[in-house]
Amino acid sequence: MPGHTTGKVVCSCCQKLVTSRTEYNHRKRKLLNTDSxxxxxxxxxxxxxxxxxxxxxxxxxxxxxxxxxxxxxxxxxxxxxxxxxxxxxxxxxxxxxxxxxxxxxxxxxxxxxxxxxxxxxxxxxxxxxxxxxxxxxxxxxxxxxxxxxxxxxxxxxxxxxxxxxxxxxxxxxxxxxxxxxxxxxxxxxxxxxxxxxxxxxxxxxxxxxxxxxxxxxxTIVYDCCINSCCCYVGPHVEAQQCLYCKEPRYNTSGQPRQRFVYIPIIPRLQAFFSNQRMSQTMQYRATEHVHDPDKVQDVFDSEVYRSLLGKKVTINGKTLSHSFFNDKRDVALGLSTDGFAPFRRRKKTTWPLILFNYNLPPDIRFHIQHILSLGIIPGPKKPVDFDSFLWPAVQELLRLERGVHTYDRCSDEFWMLRAYLILVFGDIPAVSLMMRMKGHNGLCPCRTCNILGVRVPNSRKTTHYVPLSRDQLPRPPDGTNPTYDPSDLPIRTQAELLAQAREVEDAPSAAAAERLAKAYGVKGVPLLSVLSSLNFPYSFPYDFMHLLWENVVKNLMLFWTGDYKKLDEGSEEYEIDSKVWEAIGKASEAAGSTIPYAFTSARPPNVATDKTSWTADSRSFWALYMEPVLLQGRFKRPKYYHHFIKLVKLLNLCLQFEITKAEVEEIRVGFIEWVKEYERFYYQDDPQRLSACPLTIHALLHVADSIVKAGPVWASWARRFPYASMNRYILNHARLQQVKLMYDMQQILSLKAPPRSSVGTNVPGYTTLALLPPHRESIPFDSIDKGTFDKIVGTLCTRFESSPAHVKVVLNSATFQEWSKVQILGGGDLIRTAAVDRRSEDSREASFVRYELLIDRNARFPNRPVILQKETFFGHLQKIYHLTLPKEPLGRVRRPSAQLPPPSVPTPITVLLAVIRAYPTTERHSTLDIHYHTSSGNLDVIDMTTLGCLVARFRVAENSTKWAVIDRSGSLARALYVEPDAAPGEIAEEED
Incomplete structure (x- = not known):
């Protein structure tokens, strides 16, 4: 903020003699008027x-x-x-x-x-x-x-x-x-x-x-500072040089030295309603989502959203006649940003601005074609006045709060399109800029509560840390040393936060303003505060991706390798021997071949040697599924492993698609206990180890409240930014998507053949799957090896309650086809047979599956009645057979599973069978739903309707015969999103 001069000027707003800094704040506050x-x-x-x-x-x-x-x-x-x-x-x-x-x-x-x-x-x-x-x-x-x-x-x-x-x-x-x-x-x-x-x-x-x-x-452009300090809009519109770095706005030729590309919101929201199909889809919020007061399933179950229902919209202190979300077409939006380095040297950063459309169903909400990119703050440095880059967006958001006259293609009527920003998220530095918070440099570094931070004694660093335990810390000058109950932290309120912001801006001098900003952790009134749909601070939840994968989990790994901020073990023994860590790294790298692309897009890197290939996506998979296996038995003392497993259990709860209120309380209590234990192990009540207590550890104490206030963590998780590397791409992509919507040309402009489900083979009675080539037709049944053929006969005998001799006679006239791939429709997995998996040495296995069988509990007792019980098995898919049986009846149909075709089987009869090499599980993880197998078992032939999904597996150590099996459909299931190329009803793209 300007104000480096000590002289006073006559304020153009209040006509009083004030500091230049105060005059700037008055002028900006006047420009924040809605009419402007x-x-x-x-x-x-x-x-x-x-x-x-x-x-x-x-x-x-x-x-x-x-x-x-x-x-x-x-x-x-x-x-x-x-x-x-x-x-x-x-x-x-x-x-x-x-x-x-x-x-x-x-x-x-x-x-x-x-x-x-x-x-x-x-x-x-x-x-x-x-x-x-x-x-x-x-x-x-x-x-x-x-x-x-x-x-x-x-x-x-x-x-x-x-x-x-x-x-x-x-x-x-x-x-x-x-x-x-x-x-x-x-x-x-x-x-x-x-x-x-x-x-x-x-x-x-x-x-x-x-x-x-x-x-x-x-392009649509605004001038901005060459260092991205500010955008020349609002109070900066007439500036000839940057108020912060003093760089001139124009070059010697009179041309702007740098520009910020902004893509308007309103035309693109209107385009959604100009497309009949998308207009119907946009009504998910009002017509499909059903609120359950005992569950948190989406942002529409959050207190932030529900507190707006029935409340009148207020702009600039004036109450309007309409209420928030009183029309089923009113749109809920979320804003996200994240500073990132697009180049390998990571010295220059850019800041993409994107909007999420919460009116779309969760399964397509975060697809790139539905994300509204607003532009990219070009860098190379972090913006000083972030509000100036948000200025054009806030202009439109205020207009959308009032209403924009729009045509709805679905209902063939005009109405006032209204949209409300309800969530804002990103990494901690980005949100601090948007909220105008000091962050870790403030005495109150947390944006959610008023906990006081402390510095490392006798250190020149300005970072404030936030431990719960403060018994060993030096007494502050006032002689008090506050203690904090993690279950009752001093939560900030909107009125308090904005009052502090105004007090900072109205301070008589820059020095006084800086003292107040440091004490409050607030630097000024944020531009976003003019939007009455936002709640400070609850509309600004901590982004789970950055909080956990880029900070907490990453820092734990640094502790275990002795690389965390030059801290030694102190009085604990949590470091893992370097040779053991190297072995873990090799096992992690080797696991890439047997983990399907559907589980994680990137192969797991070598954790011991690869420091650059990690992404939040790969680190989350490694932490949730691989780390619990690879770290077991590796610590000198098991308490560190058990502490980490407690974290994994809490993360699995947080990542559920829906969370009950009882589970929210479990998350609250669990993180309180985990943070206390963390401080005992890594902080150790040592003032010189305060760096072990960063804001990211403290923020875990707010996760449960954040779920209640802002919705499940996946709803405010910027998991994958949409190719946010170039202004030109963002702009052109937005234009292309608008044309697709307006002219209903999504398929034509995808430049792809029609979805492969249209060329896959759908078999009557098997509506949940499609068969994919390569395949062979008219296979002689005698070409199938005897062991497999006998299993097929046994399966058909069980299904149709017929004798082996009768089945073999019928099979003499049957038609056999062999297929190599099957797609589970509705966003399910693409599964390959083992023969296809082995064709390329560097391919990733996609043939290890979960399947279910009905087992007779009384099989060992011939005289007892048959009692069928469903059991889960894992195995390697070997073959897929498509059998067309002749019209001669096999006998009475038994229904071994509710999923099998009904007794009235048409003639000729079509049956899909999967041949699977079973891998019996020998043990399971003591806490998590992770199973282990060591060797292969019998050959099973099952009806394809009992085929479940892909599973991943990897060796627990290099060259070990013990494998861990990861089943995402069990209790380790988490909120995942179908990629656009694998939308429900379509065939997923294959990746090696």
């Missing part, structure tokens, strides 16, 4: 078209004389109006003289879109007319501040808007309205985006393919 933020900016929506140039402002002007509904200027039947003339304001004005054109900005900046190659860019009529009725701007001083219903759709729609609505309805286009030239251009543009094609290469395509329709897109 949510002005009448113009729509900037670019869509390919063959239409003519049309320029449409955000808001149409008022009418001087209101015509009757029967005499709307320019109205005529839809069949007589074309897309090119339906949005021609000049023609419409000529047809009816009742409109005053003095205030109609027909020359306002338009919406530029690509046309044919080497031609002038064309413009398209904006079919989602974004209108915000803001009559408060016209109120005279002294009028009642209560909103009079302007936000209501009926009150907001003037006759002129009715005309606009009719035009929008008439010009609604689909892929059938696009020419082949348009589609050809869009396919080439999709090729560029999907393959990260460089601009130079893309520019050469017209010369390689001269017949193709190619064009370029203009």
């Amino acid at each position: 933020l949510a002005g009448d900016e113009q729509e900037d929506l670019r869509v390919p078209t063959n239409g003519q140039r049309v320029k449409v402002p955000w808001r149409l002007p008022e009418l001087r004389v209101v015509p009757t509904n029967h005499n709307i200027p320019g109205s005529r039947p839809p069949s007589h109006r074309t897309a090119s003339d339906s949005c021609n304001p000049e023609r419409d004005l000529q047809e009816g003289s009742a409109i005053d054109v003095d205030h109609m900005d027909v020359d306002a900046p338009g919406v530029e879109v690509p046309g044919a190659a080497h031609t002038e860019p064309t413009y398209i009529p904006v079919r989602y007319h974004a209108t915000v009725e803001d009559e408060e701007e016209e109120e005279e001083e002294g009028e009642d501040d209560e909103d009079v219903g302007v936000e209501d759709a009926e009150a907001a729609a003037s006759v002129w808007e009715e005309l606009a609505e009719s035009l929008i309805r008439e010009t609604q286009l689909s892929k059938d309205d696009l020419s082949e030239e348009d589609k050809a251009y869009l396919r080439v543009f999709a090729l560029r985006v999907n393959n990260h094609m460089s601009g130079n290469l893309f520019g050469q395509l017209p010369f390689v393919f001269p017949e193709a329709a190619l064009a370029s897109w203009k």
Whole structure:
């Protein structure tokens, strides 16, 4: 924040003599006024078209004389109006003289879109007319501040808007309205985006393919500091140099030295509702999600969301007429950011800004095509004024709180589109910037509670640590040494936090402001506080990915290898011998071949030697599934292992797709006990070991409350950022997704063949799976080895209660086909047979499976009745057989499983059988649902309906004969998301 000078200036807001720093705060606070933020900016929506140039402002002007509904200027039947003339304001004005054109900005900046190659860019009529009725701007001083219903759709729609609505309805286009030239251009543009094609290469395509329709897109930019200190908007809009680093805004040629690309929110939200299928999908919040007060299943079960229901929207102290989420189409949003280094040297950082659309179902919510990228703060340094980069987004979010006039394709009606930001998350430094918190440099470093931090005695470091135990710490100057009950921490409130922020900003001097900021941990009023949908601090949960995988788990590994901040073991013995750690690393690296891609996209790295390949995804898999196996028996004293297993159990609870209130309490108590034990082992009440108590350990005490307040951790977990490496890619990707939605061209512009489920073989009676090639047809049954054939006969005898002799006779006339792959539909696994798995030495095993059999509990007692009991087995899938049996009946059908076809089997009979080499489990983990096997067992032939899912396995040590089996479908199941290429009902892509 500026204010490095000691002189005073006359404030342009209060006309008083104040410091330059105070004048800046006053000016910024004035600009935070809603009328300034949510002005009448113009729509900037670019869509390919063959239409003519049309320029449409955000808001149409008022009418001087209101015509009757029967005499709307320019109205005529839809069949007589074309897309090119339906949005021609000049023609419409000529047809009816009742409109005053003095205030109609027909020359306002338009919406530029690509046309044919080497031609002038064309413009398209904006079919989602974004209108915000803001009559408060016209109120005279002294009028009642209560909103009079302007936000209501009926009150907001003037006759002129009715005309606009009719035009929008008439010009609604689909892929059938696009020419082949348009589609050809869009396919080439999709090729560029999907393959990260460089601009130079893309520019050469017209010369390689001269017949193709190619064009370029203009970007939407704001000037920003060369060091990314600030964006030149709001209070910085007139600045000629950065107020923080003093670098000039422009170069010697008068051009901005760096720019920030921003992609508007409103047009893309409107595009969701212009697509009939997506408009229906967007109603998940209101029509599909069912709130259970005893469970937390989604953000819509959180206290943050539920506290908004029925509450009036307030903007700038004015209460509006509508309530939060009173329309089933109202949209809930989450904002996330994370500073990352796009290059290997990791010296330069960039900060992507993305929005999550919570109205979409959880299984597709985090797919890249549904994430709204707002842009990237370019770097190379951390922003100083993060609010300035959020300024354009907050402008739109305020307009969305009021309402934007929008057409809903699904209901064929206009309504006021409203969207509310309810969650903000990211790593701790990123959220500290958005909340304007001091973070670990403040005396109160936690954004959730007022716990006081302490420094390492006699150290120059400014970092504050937050241990619970403080008995051995030096007494502060006031002689008090507060103690904290982890079950009753001093939680911050919104009123307190914002009052402290205002006190900091109103401090008489920069030095006084810095003292207050350090004491409170708050640097000023955050821009996001103007959004009444946000709750400080509960709308800002700790991001589970960064908190656990990038901090807690990573730091534990550093403790065990003796690499944590130059601390020795102290009075404990938690370090693992270097040779043992090397052996763990080799076993971890070797496990990659037998862990399917579906479990983790990257192969587990060698933990002893590889320090750069780790991602949050790979570290989470390693911690939850591999570490409990590979660390067992490796510590000198088992208490450290048991302490870690307690953490894994808590993490598994947190990662459940739904969490009961009883489990939330278990998480609360569990983390309190775990943190206390952690301090005994690693902090040891030693003031010189305070660095073992960073904010990330303390934050675990807030996880349970965060689940209750903000929803399950997976809902605010930025697990995978969407290719956030280049401004150009983010911008082009957003444009491409908007075109896909508006013209319903998701499949055409995917540049892929139709989903492979359409070419897979679906077998009658087996609706949950599809068979995939390669396969062999008409296999002679006598070509099957005798052992397998006898197992097939036995399986059919059991299923149809027939004799072996009868079954063999029928099989003489049966048709055998052999398949190599099976896809479990509905987002399930792609499973291969062992023969396919062995074709490539570097492939990853995807043939070890879980399956179920009904076992006769009285099999050893021939005279007792049959009592079938379901049991789970693991094994290696060897063969998949598709049998077509002749019309001759085999006998009465037995139903060994509720999943098998019903007794009324059609003729000819179709049966799918899986041949599996069983691997009996010999033991299981004492605490977790992890099983072990040592050797193979018998051959089982099962009906394919009893095939469960893929499982992973790996050796517990290099060259060991003992294998650990990881079954994600058991109690270790966690919230996972189907990748876009493996959406429900489609065939998953294979990865090696």
